[in-house]
Amino acid sequence: MKLHTQLLNDVTAFIWHEADLLDHKCYQAWLDLWTDNGLYIVPADLDATDYESTLNLALDDSAMRRMRVARLESGESVSAKATMNTLRMLSRVRVLEAGDDLVVVRCAQTLNEMRHGALVTYPADVEYHLRPGEQGFRIERKVVKLLHADSFLRTVSFIF
Amino acid sequence: MSELIKLENISLRAADMVEEGRVHKALYSDPEIFEEELDKVFNNSWVFIGHESEVPDVGSFKTAFVGRQPVILSRDRKKNLHVLLNRCRHRGATVCEGRKGKTKSFSCPYHGWGYALDGELRSLPKPEEYDGVIDKSELPLQRLRSETYAGLVFATFNDAIEPLEDFLGGAKKWINLFMKQGGGYPLKVLGEHRFSFPGNWKIQLENTTDAYHFPIIHKSFISSLDEQAADIFDFLDGEGFVEDLGNGHSVMVMIPELTDLEENLDEPIPDRFQALADELAAEGRSDDEIRRLVRAVHGTGFNLNLFPNVSCSMAFFRVMRPVSASETEIQHVALGGEGAPAPFNRKRMRLHEHFQGPMGFGTPDDGEAWERVQKGSMAGPDGWILVNRGLNNLHRSPDGNVAGAVCSETGMRAAYRQYKAVMAAGEEK
Numbered sequence: 001m002k003l004h005t006q007l008l009n010d011v012t013a014f015i016w017h018e019a020d021l022l023d024h025k026c027y028q029a030w031l032d033l034w035t036d037n038g039l040y041i042v043p044a045d046l047d048a049t050d051y052e053s054t055l056n057l058a059l060d061d062s063a064m065r066r067m068r069v070a071r072l073e074s075g076e077s078v079s080a081k082a083t084m085n086t087l088r089m090l091s092r093v094r095v096l097e098a099g100d101d102l103v104v105v106r107c108a109q110t111l112n113e114m115r116h117g118a119l120v121t122y123p124a125d126v127e128y129h130l131r132p133g134e135q136g137f138r139i140e141r142k143v144v145k146l147l148h149a150d151s152f153l154r155t156v157s158f159i160f
Numbered sequence: 161m162s163e164l165i166k167l168e169n170i171s172l173r174a175a176d177m178v179e180e181g182r183v184h185k186a187l188y189s190d191p192e193i194f195e196e197e198l199d200k201v202f203n204n205s206w207v208f209i210g211h212e213s214e215v216p217d218v219g220s221f222k223t224a225f226v227g228r229q230p231v232i233l234s235r236d237r238k239k240n241l242h243v244l245l246n247r248c249r250h251r252g253a254t255v256c257e258g259r260k261g262k263t264k265s266f267s268c269p270y271h272g273w274g275y276a277l278d279g280e281l282r283s284l285p286k287p288e289e290y291d292g293v294i295d296k297s298e299l300p301l302q303r304l305r306s307e308t309y310a311g312l313v314f315a316t317f318n319d320a321i322e323p324l325e326d327f328l329g330g331a332k333k334w335i336n337l338f339m340k341q342g343g344g345y346p347l348k349v350l351g352e353h354r355f356s357f358p359g360n361w362k363i364q365l366e367n368t369t370d371a372y373h374f375p376i377i378h379k380s381f382i383s384s385l386d387e388q389a390a391d392i393f394d395f396l397d398g399e400g401f402v403e404d405l406g407n408g409h410s411v412m413v414m415i416p417e418l419t420d421l422e423e424n425l426d427e428p429i430p431d432r433f434q435a436l437a438d439e440l441a442a443e444g445r446s447d448d449e450i451r452r453l454v455r456a457v458h459g460t461g462f463n464l465n466l467f468p469n470v471s472c473s474m475a476f477f478r479v480m481r482p483v484s485a486s487e488t489e490i491q492h493v494a495l496g497g498e499g500a501p502a503p504f505n506r507k508r509m510r511l512h513e514h515f516q517g518p519m520g521f522g523t524p525d526d527g528e529a530w531e532r533v534q535k536g537s538m539a540g541p542d543g544w545i546l547v548n549r550g551l552n553n554l555h556r557s558p559d560g561n562v563a564g565a566v567c568s569e570t571g572m573r574a575a576y577r578q579y580k581a582v583m584a585a586g587e588e589k
Contacts, residue, residue, distance in 0.1 A: 055494045074380055116531065
């Protein structure tokens with residue numbers, strides 16, 4: 001098996017960049033990482049494949065992403081204000097598909113959240129559909145499969 | 161009314177901690193009271209288990225809880241529904257795991273005892289050692305009394321309790337109205353959101369009949385709506401009301417014009433649903449059907465709070481389970497139409513995702529408030545929680561019930577009156 005280490009490096013650098021933006025609440029810069037048709041999806045049903053015909057925890061097109069960011073930044077959401085910080089680590093990056101106009105990547109993510117003095121951890125499998133371009137990658141699809149999507153989560157006022 | 165009460169003078173008799181207009185904060189946090197609630201409220205009332213559409217076929221099942229006790233809702237070979245204790249009669253292991261599914265029977269993984277869909281014990285390995293020891297017909301999965309109204313399945317451990325329809329009483333009219341939001345199709349569960357919060361179940365019970373909080377805690381949700389929709393959610397000064405329906409049930413009508421979704425079908429299509437109307441038109445749906453679906457897509461303009469564990473809340477079921485005095489699990493069950501056009505059900509799911517569930521634009525802020533109520537309930541010495549809003553402005557509804565303004569706490573008082581009656585039952589004065 002031949003690994004495309006250059007591509008692996010490129011996509012890893014990109015998703016680490018995205019992770020850093022989200023942990024540091026640089027939400028406007030995060031919005032710019034997406035294609036116009038991009039979908040941010042956090043499934044409630046881990047067996048689902050047709051997410052638009054399934055109930056998800058989140059299924060955000062560009063309008064919903066902008067609204068989600070506006071909610072987090074507005075100062076109007078008391079739960080967003082109570083979320084102190086998130087700290088996420090991404091590893092186990094694997095390129096599943098390496099096309100000229102689509103790169104599919106899967107990785108493991110552990111997100112830690114500090115809220116009201118309690119540490120909450122969200123392990124997840126994250127799958128990216130990335131569009132390569134002259135300016136680097138753009139996100140066409142990001143699916144965050146929380147390990148405990150099926151059970152009772154705490155409420156979430158940040159972006160996975 | 162606001163005199164200080166010394167802690168040592170507070171008796172832990174829960175029924176005494178509910179007065180007309182105020183309840184004591186110990187009801188949120190005392191573990192002994194919680195145990196008493198499991199016994200008297202959850203093991204002794206009609207408790208919501210699920211909706212018929214969740215078990216559509218022979219062999220369909222879903223798991224649920226009555227208080228702390230795991231149960232199975234199953235549909236047998238004759239299509240009858242059963243609510244069974246999820247516990248093998250041999251050594252007590254659960255016989256059914258997972259949220260839902262289809263099966264031919266329930267089999268205990270430990271020693272292989274097998275039960276039919278109606279709970280009857282059918283088979284067990286190496287039966288010789290039981291000859292003359294047990295009678296299989298005496299060892300079915302324990303069956304709870306269960307009854308259904310308009311697709312809502314309830315169960316109870318109390319065989320002597322009144323029939324479900326009598327218990328629902330004045331709520332039935334509102335259940336019937338709620339069921340119209342399939343847009344001409346039977347109501348169907350589309351999926352559910354699950355989350356928990358570190359607080360008492362009664363904080364959640366209060367919330368679904370609390371219009372007062374909406375424009376405050378949900379400001380960020382309202383800001384995400386277009387002007388027309390934001391206007392609809394600006395209901396505190398409107399003609400809405402809260403009505404005490406008896407037996408702990410209440411209805412809070414926030415948007416009176418969305419009470420009956422089969423009326424006013426000739427109203428203009430709101431801007432935010434124009435894309436849906438266009439999509440339905442492109443499918444060849446008639447103008448009449450499009451209007452009926454668009455009017456139903458947002459759900460009803462009211463929350464129907466059913467004591468103790470379910471609310472038919474605008475467009476979804478809010479189901480709650482008490483885990484401990486300070487931990488509660490909640491399900492937000494999304495609804496659509498069985499056989500309804502796909503764009504209609506998709507839009508209903510997107511609307512549900514927008515507000516509900518652990519990542520919606522509404523629930524996390526509710527959760528923050530509930531968590532703070534629980535935290536605040538540790539602060540003393542004045543330990544009373546006020547539910548007296550609107551006591552000065554009550555009237556009789558056309559149905560003859562006590563009613564208050566939309567942001568009154570009439571629904572909370574209705575629930576606590578039932579709570580007090582149930583908790584006092586069987587006690588010596």
